[in-house]
Amino acid sequence: MIKVADLNIPVIEDFDINGRKVLLRIDINSPVDRKTGKLLDDSRIKAHAETIRELLDKQNSVVIISHQGRPGDDDFISLEEHSKILSKYVGREIEFVDDVIGPYAREKISKLGKGEAILLENVRIVSEELIEAPPQQQSKTFLVRKLAPLVDFYINDAFATAHRSQPSLVGFPLVKPSAAGRIMEKEVSALSKIFNKEDSPKIFVLGGSKVSDTLKIIEHLAKNRVADRILTGGLVAELFAVAKGINLGKPNMQVLENKGLLSLIPRARKILLSGAPIEIPVDFTVEKPSGELSNDPENNVSGIIKDIGNTTIEIYSSFIKEGKVITLRGPMGVIEDERFRIGTKSLLKASIESPGYVIIGGGHMISMLDKDVEINPNKIHVSTGGGALLLFLAGDKLPALEALHMSWVMQSGKS
Structure with missing residues (x-):
């Protein structure tokens, strides 16, 4: 049972x-x-x-x-x-x-x-x-x-x-x-650790492009005080940065507008005001109009955001090492381009090397696991969930x- x-x-x-x-x-x-x-x-x-x-x-x-x-x-x-x-x-x-x-x-x-x-x-x-x-x-x-x-x-x-x-x-x-x-x-046993109060601190690494779905997860985690830290990346992080009042520049605002995400800013702002333990990147890897890559601080972005930056990777990795249960869902950057997989792969590596129990979900995140990584079932759970995992995390x-x-x-x- x-x-x-x-x-x-x-x-x-x-x-x-x-x-x-x-x-x-x-x-x-x-x-x-x-x-x-x-x-x-x-x-x-x-x-x-x-x-x-x-x-x-x-x-x-x-x-x-x-x-x-x-x-x-x-x-x-x-x-x-x-x-x-x-x-x-x-x-x-x-x-x-x-x-x-x-x-x-x-x-x-x-x-x-x-x-x-x-x-x-x-x-x-x-x-x-x-x-x-x-x-x-x-x-x-x-x-x-x-x-x-x-x-x-x-x-x-x-x-x-x-x-x-x-x-x-x-x-x-x-x-x-x-x-x-x-x-x-196995799925239910692993995922039950997420809501077991004894297994703390709980670290959530949430990114990807399914912003509305991820906001629903964060709202549930915040309401029930499940998460000790929520580390954001991808479009989710950009939305929270804008909601916090950070100027990401016109090109990135255009990206958010084109994807219909600007209407979610009030929702993200409400989450921040609720005191949810949201962490936003302090720097980003960006691609300039010339094609040149740059590591820019969050308040001085010179191109289109493609990944979390080096300092953010260090900060997030230090948080992950403190976690007893680490849940990762959604990539930190545009992983379709190999140049922008560093953030995602670095946090996966930090999670696997941490002493905590690791739950990895979402097809994109799972695809970033190195083929030679040995999956110890007592330490790492790779979820087959998809939509079921999403709804479980969102409290449905x-x-x-x-x-x-x-x-x-x-x-x-x-x-």
């Missing part, structure tokens, strides 16, 4: 899941090459192999469901290729079934032997899966009513989709004993976790 906020999330050990028929919801939604229709990255598929292998080793019959893309999009494809890649990583055949709730799929599930696994077709070919509704409503969908009677347990290992309230994520826990899979368990409820808690309450009679 994992306790996160006011929720109790059951895990595999809370049940006798041996030699049973298990419905496993995973998230192997992967980037697709538009020209060939082939998968460009299989990291999510590889990550789910652990839970599947464990269930098969316990002689369970495993029925796997997942989604890929959305109808109408280029990445809305079959899961047939996914099944072959999954088989490679699990080390056993994962048979692909070209159906979800029809007679063919149900027959395959009924005849599935112990220690065998099948992957059903893209669950989003079932139109109900595109509708978001409360768990009680989703438990009555055709998807749930057709598949639930055929299995003994439901396991949700799709943390990256935990912010969705779709039938495959929230419907089954109301009608079957349910638990979190290993990825879900995650429907998939709520549903697992509801299932536990129903099974145990506790609240």
Whole structure:
């Protein structure tokens, strides 16, 4: 059992899941090459192999469901290729079934032997899966009513989709004993440290271009006094600098205006006035009109801001070394250009070398991890979250976790 906020999330050990028929919801939604229709990255598929292998080793019959893309999009494809890649990583055949709730799929599930696994077709070919509704409503969908009677347990290992309230994520826990899979368990365990008051000081490194989303996170952290320091970079830092009254120069103001961010200045100013522990860069790496790079103080910027400056890196790194829990989300600079990755990479390095527990989230930040960095799971957590991580940090409820808690309450009679 994992306790996160006011929720109790059951895990595999809370049940006798041996030699049973298990419905496993995973998230192997992967980037697709538009020209060939082939998968460009299989990291999510590889990550789910652990839970599947464990269930098969316990002689369970495993029925796997997942989604890929959305109808109408280029990445809305079959899961047939996914099944072959999954088989490679699990080390056993994962048979692909070209159906979800029809007679063919149900027959395959009924005849599935112990220690065998099948992957059903893209669950989003079932139109109900595109509708978001409360768990009680989703438990009555055709998807749930057709598949639930055929299995003994439901396991949700799709943390990256935990912010969705779709039938495959929230419907089954109301009608079957349910638990979190290993990825879900690791994510929830790691992220619960963020709001555990004993794990302090807490340092947040927040940057990137999704300014409105990041402001929502900061507002929640400030309101609940979660953060000891919030180190800002990217457009988020520029917005706070302007809100503080710092003149970043006309070109940078134009950038903020072009991105529709000037309207967020009052919101940023309100956060500053609330006493939130916001740290703003004292210098920036800028690109002048001539193309020359310069390290300028925040009140004398001579070009377009591209990264945090050298002094800021030193100051931020010293704060990071003090942290017991360090959470990083969003890059410090324009990392699409290799010249402006120094700030992001430096803070990642400082975090990994610090004595604190490190949580790294967001695709851009994760992509900046050096390939040779050894990820010690007891020290570093790389989140698969995306939208789920964002909402978790912002204090929003995650429907998939709520549903697992509801299932536990129903099974145990506790609240």
